[in-house]
Amino acid sequence: MPSRLADLIRKARRLAAERDRLIDGLAQDWARALRGQGLSAADLDELWAGLMEDAVRRGNELVEGKWTVQAWRHEAKEVIARVRQKVEAELREG
Secondary structure, eight states, rough: HHHHEEEEEEEEHHHHHHHHHHHHHHHHHHHHTTTSSSHHHHHHHHHHHHHHHHEEEEEEHHHHSSHHHHHHHHHHHHHHHHHHHHHHHHHHHO
């Protein structure tokens, strides 16, 4: 049983690292796309709210029984918050 636990821990770490890499890449893409657009803080708030709404709607259509609505909403909120934080930091810097 201990080796099974070690395997699960390794898998969780690998998946978390992959998720972090995907979030970093997505944030870089968004920062490139938004840089120089002259968006206000209110514009960005609307963008992130719209992305969250779209992610939840699409997730509800796609997950069908794999995740609960609450779990999907929580995951989408967390990912979008991390992307937003990285994008807005990059926009402030450059």
